[in-house]
Amino acid sequence: MYASGFGWSWGPLTWLIPSEIFPIKIRPAGQSISIAINFGVTFILAQTFLMMLCQFKYGIFLFYAGWISVATIFIALLLPETKGIPLESMYVVWEKHWFWSRFVLDGLEELPKEVI
Template identity: 50%
Template sequence: MAILVPFFQQLTGINVIMFYAPVLFRTIVITGVVNVVSIYLFILTVDKVGRRFLFLVGGIQMLVCQITVGTLIGVEFGTSGQGTMSKTISSFVVTFICIYVAGFAWSWRGLGWFVPSEIFPLEIRSIGQSINVSVKMFFAFLIAQTFLMMLCHLKFGLFYFFGGWVVIMTTFIFFFLPETKNVSIEDEVSLVLA
């Protein structure tokens, strides 16, 4: 979990949005509001609804948004990447990117740090968390270095590429992450290790 959760967290495509979307959102304040609201919702709900549920619902929300954005951009620009986007379509793209960022913020952003930190016994928690951080930083670097090349080759398919990873990571969580809602941290460690 200390390796795969941060690995999948980086392959959600959030870094692509966060690295390159500021140009798109320079005049839009809503993304900051969406992030603040999402973090607040995460804090309020993580123990009430459970980690696994938040992972799964966030994954579904991000997948729907990525497929929608990829399709809208594909319909507007095709494989040539030439043309202009209508105001209506660009409004939909911005809306779905904001919904995507919100889905990431209230699920995978916090849980990508939270779950790996709580699954280890106290004696080795710092080692487990250092593995978690190392994996995150390595894949953030790798995505930042390869994004432009991938964009040139995949064009709108880049959203489908990251959407495929969201399907894989959500399936992984569904089958392998036990629910830890209302479980003490000592019992949680043995539940995850079982």
């Protein structure tokens, strides 16, 4: 039940979110970095799961439930909704977000012409 629930909910987010939030010019690099980090974390989890299971017993599932709670809070607070936003206008979503707006240049007018 856990594997199917994870596969339908949190599992695909590593593949989905970068494809929706990165601009077209850097999407391949952003997607590659995201998936590389996902594979690295999955490897670490796979290598440590049995050791943690022996030490924590059923507590390991509470441990992972805690991390899922942290991820849920992060997504709810820091990831803006991108539904109906064209990829070329994604910077507008980040400019309007309460947290990320301080890291985004206004309308890209501060960038040199060769970067844009």
